[in-house]
Amino acid sequence: MPRAGLTTDRLVAAAAELADEVGFENVTLSALARRFGVKDASLYTHVRNLQDLRTHLALFAGGELIDRIAAAVAGRAGKDALAAFAGAYREYALTRPGRYAATRIRIDQDLIAGSPALRRTAEITYGMLRGYGLREPDLTDAVRLLRATFHGYCALEAAGGFGAPRDVRASWEKAVDALHITLENWPREDGDGR
Helix, strand or coil, X not given: CCCCCCCHHHHHHHHHHHHXXXXXXXXXXXXXXXXXCXXXXXXXXXXXXXXXXXXXXXXXXXXXXXXXXXXHHCCCCHHHHHHHXXXXXXXXXHHCHHHHHHCCCCXXXXXXXXXXXXXXXXXXHHHHHHCCCCCCCHHHHHHHHHHHHHHHHHHHHXXXXXXXXXXXXXXXXXXXXXHHHHHHCCCCCCCCCC
């Protein structure tokens, strides 16, 4: 019998808070059960195991992230959309570190296909890149470039990995400018140069 007040949504929201406090890798069923003042077994009505909880958390965090990105890019195109996308991404990664870490885990492709938030992520990201005139397979390559650049930069920034005296935000803005130039001059797979 499910414990009164416990739901999957409440557990996932609490796990998200816990992840931001102690780190995604430190989220456990025991820690979550303590937060609710229940035994670990009470959680198994709502999640199968730790991996299931982490998958729920990844989908939750991915939805939050794309909601912020969508709000930022609404009504924008080209460089303005890219800068808004990048800014929303960076802000989420730095202010919600545990949730952001959850978005980095590998999720079963069937779950991705069934997730409205993750489908929306693809629609918004690919939509922004189509504004640069990209088509497949260049779209996939450009998404990978953006993801690798944004994630790498945010991971280094969060870890204090930028020691030079130059303002980190100024460097971020230059990186976004460079990405914009790269996207405008993308070496297209079809070889037409446009």
